[in-house]
Amino acid sequence: MNTVAAPQEGAIRVALLGCGTVGGEVARLLTEQAGELAARAGVPVELAGIAVRRPDKHPELPPELLTADAEKLVTSDEVDVVVELVGGIEPVRGWLLAALKAGKSVVTANKALLAEHSADLFEAADAAGADLYFEAAVAGAIPLLRPLRESLAGDRITRVMGIVNGTTNFILSAMDSSGAGYAETLDEASRLGYAEADPTADVDGYDAASKAAILASLAFHTRVTASDVHREGIADVTAADLAAARMLGRTVKLLAICERVTDDDGVESVSARVHPVMIPRSHQLAGVGGAFNAVYVEADAAGELMFYGQGAGGSPTASAVLGDLVAVARNRVVGGRGPRESAHAALPVRPMGQTPTRYHVSLSVADRAGVLAQVAQAFADHGVSIAAVRQSDVGDRASLVVVTHQAPDAALESTVDEIGRLDVVHEVVSVMRVEGEDQ
Amino acid sequence: MNTVAAPQEGAIRVALLGCGTVGGEVARLLTEQAGELAARAGVPVELAGIAVRRPDKHPELPPELLTADAEKLVTSDEVDVVVELVGGIEPVRGWLLAALKAGKSVVTANKALLAEHSADLFEAADAAGADLYFEAAVAGAIPLLRPLRESLAGDRITRVMGIVNGTTNFILSAMDSSGAGYAETLDEASRLGYAEADPTADVDGYDAASKAAILASLAFHTRVTASDVHREGIADVTAADLAAARMLGRTVKLLAICERVTDDDGVESVSARVHPVMIPRSHQLAGVGGAFNAVYVEADAAGELMFYGQGAGGSPTASAVLGDLVAVARNRVVGGRGPRESAHAALPVRPMGQTPTRYHVSLSVADRAGVLAQVAQAFADHGVSIAAVRQSDVGDRASLVVVTHQAPDAALESTVDEIGRLDVVHEVVSVMRVEGEDQ
Numbered sequence: 052m053n054t055v056a057a058p059q060e061g062a063i064r065v066a067l068l069g070c071g072t073v074g075g076e077v078a079r080l081l082t083e084q085a086g087e088l089a090a091r092a093g094v095p096v097e098l099a100g101i102a103v104r105r106p107d108k109h110p111e112l113p114p115e116l117l118t119a120d121a122e123k124l125v126t127s128d129e130v131d132v133v134v135e136l137v138g139g140i141e142p143v144r145g146w147l148l149a150a151l152k153a154g155k156s157v158v159t160a161n162k163a164l165l166a167e168h169s170a171d172l173f174e175a176a177d178a179a180g181a182d183l184y185f186e187a188a189v190a191g192a193i194p195l196l197r198p199l200r201e202s203l204a205g206d207r208i209t210r211v212m213g214i215v216n217g218t219t220n221f222i223l224s225a226m227d228s229s230g231a232g233y234a235e236t237l238d239e240a241s242r243l244g245y246a247e248a249d250p251t252a253d254v255d256g257y258d259a260a261s262k263a264a265i266l267a268s269l270a271f272h273t274r275v276t277a278s279d280v281h282r283e284g285i286a287d288v289t290a291a292d293l294a295a296a297r298m299l300g301r302t303v304k305l306l307a308i309c310e311r312v313t314d315d316d317g318v319e320s321v322s323a324r325v326h327p328v329m330i331p332r333s334h335q336l337a338g339v340g341g342a343f344n345a346v347y348v349e350a351d352a353a354g355e356l357m358f359y360g361q362g363a364g365g366s367p368t369a370s371a372v373l374g375d376l377v378a379v380a381r382n383r384v385v386g387g388r389g390p391r392e393s394a395h396a397a398l399p400v401r402p403m404g405q406t407p408t409r410y411h412v413s414l415s416v417a418d419r420a421g422v423l424a425q426v427a428q429a430f431a432d433h434g435v436s437i438a439a440v441r442q443s444d445v446g447d448r449a450s451l452v453v454v455t456h457q458a459p460d461a462a463l464e465s466t467v468d469e470i471g472r473l474d475v476v477h478e479v480v481s482v483m484r485v486e487g488e489d490q
Numbered sequence: 491m492n493t494v495a496a497p498q499e500g501a502i503r504v505a506l507l508g509c510g511t512v513g514g515e516v517a518r519l520l521t522e523q524a525g526e527l528a529a530r531a532g533v534p535v536e537l538a539g540i541a542v543r544r545p546d547k548h549p550e551l552p553p554e555l556l557t558a559d560a561e562k563l564v565t566s567d568e569v570d571v572v573v574e575l576v577g578g579i580e581p582v583r584g585w586l587l588a589a590l591k592a593g594k595s596v597v598t599a600n601k602a603l604l605a606e607h608s609a610d611l612f613e614a615a616d617a618a619g620a621d622l623y624f625e626a627a628v629a630g631a632i633p634l635l636r637p638l639r640e641s642l643a644g645d646r647i648t649r650v651m652g653i654v655n656g657t658t659n660f661i662l663s664a665m666d667s668s669g670a671g672y673a674e675t676l677d678e679a680s681r682l683g684y685a686e687a688d689p690t691a692d693v694d695g696y697d698a699a700s701k702a703a704i705l706a707s708l709a710f711h712t713r714v715t716a717s718d719v720h721r722e723g724i725a726d727v728t729a730a731d732l733a734a735a736r737m738l739g740r741t742v743k744l745l746a747i748c749e750r751v752t753d754d755d756g757v758e759s760v761s762a763r764v765h766p767v768m769i770p771r772s773h774q775l776a777g778v779g780g781a782f783n784a785v786y787v788e789a790d791a792a793g794e795l796m797f798y799g800q801g802a803g804g805s806p807t808a809s810a811v812l813g814d815l816v817a818v819a820r821n822r823v824v825g826g827r828g829p830r831e832s833a834h835a836a837l838p839v840r841p842m843g844q845t846p847t848r849y850h851v852s853l854s855v856a857d858r859a860g861v862l863a864q865v866a867q868a869f870a871d872h873g874v875s876i877a878a879v880r881q882s883d884v885g886d887r888a889s890l891v892v893v894t895h896q897a898p899d900a901a902l903e904s905t906v907d908e909i910g911r912l913d914v915v916h917e918v919v920s921v922m923r924v925e926g927e928d929q
Contacts (some may be wrong), residue, residue: 374642
């Protein structure tokens, strides 16, 4: 790293909060590509300070830039923009609100914070005339939020569906190719560095749910927070689920799905959910392996769009952060501002139970007359229409696979509960929602 | 269509030039979604006038908006933004320069004009402090230019490679699945409405070359015009080419390829080319069928990204136009400006002959000793290294397929010329460049 030069006149001065994998990469690129960035931004972009918990642990950084006092740094007169890469809600929320109130623009990758408190942050940004950018918060390097906020601003987005968590995608891809179980594959992912020491945020779907909240908010011009998102992780996905999927030419992915739904009475609402899903192997999301992310967007005029790329990692995330930094700098130069919060549609959030889904149910049943009739009756009793049935005999038992048409998720769930209690059903082998096919 | 209301105070007033498939859709959405658009833009967006060649041919449009005098409309005091959907270079170039000089912002889908005259247009926009947006000019509905101009502004793009012309992609996909020849498939495409009455601009690669020039300019911060782009169309692609590709697990696509190359002396240059390419069937671009577009972007920090969606059609293109219109309107509201031309890198354009490529050559040769040695010697004489050879006998002839490593395109071309003159070579069955594999 170069030593720090004297501040250049008119430069945009950046405070970096956090200097781990992503922050280190941002600091490196800001220094090494200073000339390029200045040419693109129309003004030099310089590091004014770096707040880390333990400055003595960062011998690789210029000591005169380091501080442990983030609170002081974010409102310093020496700072124009705060880049936040610490993560978590407190104390970061306080720092960023203070920065925005002091007129500093903010670039952040903090999905958890945005999924809970974006309204407060946008209000503070608006009041101060400052920018708030967060491309890196969802799908890492993939330019996804700017297209949603800007390119599609003249269109009506109806659906956003994608793989937004690399850890769970790595685990499900590995389970699919090896046939191994969840616990074993998680261990392997940890060994290879694809899962954190505490993998809860990823495997239980919290990370994906935060991203779903951000995507739904932008796509539907409605405030959707993480608590509005129905969330199921992958810890209950079994080798049997993947085997059942494989038999039907499908695979299993953890998807974030945000939808705008108009019900029979013409009432519009939105829903956001994260759960494992069976999709056909021919679906473009099925081929997205390892730690990659991919997001499908459907809009009235644009039709189907897909965005694909690396969803995490130091360099890819730094690319997104620097793109935002250049935008903030350009806005300063020309005297404009980035897009503000757009929550004018304010649509109600539909609970999961009322959201239309399709189920794949794989059962081990007694091999005798009348079993299929009983099972089919249970679906009919809940108003659920069956799309496909496949029965095959294994000794004195039979394997029965049922794929339904769309029905409210609550109806599907109660149907499965009831079927599990039938005497003729030995075991509910696998229950999973189905997406990416005709309804 | 509604009748025209009195102008709303503070509204952004739009002049529409051209009202065919895309223009009609823009006019419809501006009227039907006026409330939505106003909420997103922060200000009403209204049609102030529509210039068409024959106003009497448009009974579907409000007569008080129609005019045949585009030149007058674009500088009218009633107009804030000009949306140009006429296409072609003259007289459109003059209209848009006049509009920009009068301080009107411009949104255009005119790839031919931008590929030749973007420098003039950007200069006029800069001088007047007006915006120039053109998302719809490349890859229709796919948000591609905004990500390149803005999201990746802090990264270093090394490669842009994609399917940017739907007509040729439809024809090549159809030839691949039917085994039919080019002429027959073009006829079918015309019958189905996938090819224009005069298909020259598409099948000879002019359309894709214009888009390649625009993409290379944005990606590499360098002025690249259509005449800098090496261009080959698909008229010479034969059923034999597709059969040869199929035998090797490949398919043929017309790709636009823009690259930043650093030579052995550390000198940087860019290249832009459009030609048919063999790619592995496992490559993500191979699966892009019909009239869809898809573009791969590689950047130092972001890694590999892909963008996929509908590349043409009234609605998809209108989506891109309206996104730009909302951006222009927002910029007016907050007093800012969109991104300007960024040509600061000003890298030299490398001629095709010096651009490194790989060839696939399929030959019909005499089936006798020494033939392979002669062919291999011809490659060696031109300094071209061979990656793979496959020989198979058919009666007294043999089929010989050679795939090379990377070499300057001119060296590959001369090698093929020389091989074609060898006595032992009966026929050069297929010559095609190869992409999407290790070099």
